[in-house]
Amino acid sequence: MIGQLIKKGIGINARGMAVYIAGRLALKWRSLLVNAVGKMMAPMMPLMIDPSDPLRNETAGSMPFLLNAASDKTKQNFLDRSQKLYLQARNDDLPNVIGRVLSKSISKFDADFYPFVAPLVYLGQFDPVDGSHFTGMWEQGYFKLRHIGQECVDLILVAIESTTWSFRGQGLKALEQLTSSGRIDSILGKMKAPLERKYFNGKESIIKGLNYIKLIKLFN
Numbered sequence: 001m002i003g004q005l006i007k008k009g010i011g012i013n014a015r016g017m018a019v020y021i022a023g024r025l026a027l028k029w030r031s032l033l034v035n036a037v038g039k040m041m042a043p044m045m046p047l048m049i050d051p052s053d054p055l056r057n058e059t060a061g062s063m064p065f066l067l068n069a070a071s072d073k074t075k076q077n078f079l080d081r082s083q084k085l086y087l088q089a090r091n092d093d094l095p096n097v098i099g100r101v102l103s104k105s106i107s108k109f110d111a112d113f114y115p116f117v118a119p120l121v122y123l124g125q126f127d128p129v130d131g132s133h134f135t136g137m138w139e140q141g142y143f144k145l146r147h148i149g150q151e152c153v154d155l156i157l158v159a160i161e162s163t164t165w166s167f168r169g170q171g172l173k174a175l176e177q178l179t180s181s182g183r184i185d186s187i188l189g190k191m192k193a194p195l196e197r198k199y200f201n202g203k204e205s206i207i208k209g210l211n212y213i214k215l216i217k218l219f220n
Contacts, residue, residue, distance in 0.1 A: 038074040041066050045081050049089040049096040060097040064104040075109060076116065083120045087158060090127070090167040099124055099133030106137050118143040119151040123159060126173040128166060145178075152178060 044066070047059040067075060082098050089096035102117065109117070121143060124134030145152070156178065159171025 037066050037070045038077070041070065041074060041078065045078070045085065048082070048098050048101060049085050049094055051094070053095075056095065056097045060100045060104075063101045064108065067105045068108045072110075075113060079109075079113060079116050082117075083155075086120060086124070090159070090170065091162050091164055093164045093166055095129070097130075099127065099130035103133040103137055106140075106142065111142075114142050115148055115151070118148045119155040122148070122152045122178075123155050123170070123174050126170045126177070128170065149178070 041063070044059055044063060047055045048063070050056050050059075067078065070078070082102065086096060086098045088094075089098070102121070106117075121134050121137050122145070125131050125138055127134060152174075156171050156174045159167050160175065162168045162171070
């Protein structure tokens with residue numbers, strides 16, 4: 001019932017209230033709702049990139065309560081969907097609250113989940129609007145770059161291929177930072193092509209990235 005109200009409720013106020021109720025139910029009856037949380041979360045997830053500020057904000061406040069009551073399967077589905085939604089929002093240059101939700105929820109995930117969200121967190125650090133949320137997570141030490149370098153590059157390349165300048169610039173900055181880490185041996189082949197392209201914006205990142213690669217090859 002609540003899931004249907006979130007998805008099809010008439011008006012922003014009705015949908016926002018349904019989101020609020022779902023979050024408070026999960027907060028109060030965590031163990032009893034574990035099998036129902038997924039059905040409430042599914043229609044809420046697109047609201048993280050909804051054009052309505054009130055709906056996005058209400059979702060950012062309620063989603064962590066639902067994740068705290070969610071099963072491992074539901075948490076994995078959330079992480080998979082969140083990455084897709086984030087890429088969609090950034091590629092369309094639309095506001096989103098995914099960084100806010102993750103920053104409030106990361107402690108609710110076991111360490112086994114970290115490799116699945118780490119590439120998104122790494123890329124998100126360079127988000128011109130919400131980067132602080134992702135940086136805060138990264139700096140807590142949950143993730144080890146040496147274990148996820150390949151996955152980070154794959155996601156960064158998605159950003160670089162974007163037709164949205166803001167998202168492309170985000171990807172170029174992330175690539176620059178990754179090259180400066182020195183952990184590029186196994187991913188050099190994938191990184192060289194985008195670094196050698198010509199870009200209207202982000203030239204500084206390209207120059208620095210190429211210089212980092214040259215230095216690493218010189219001293220190895």
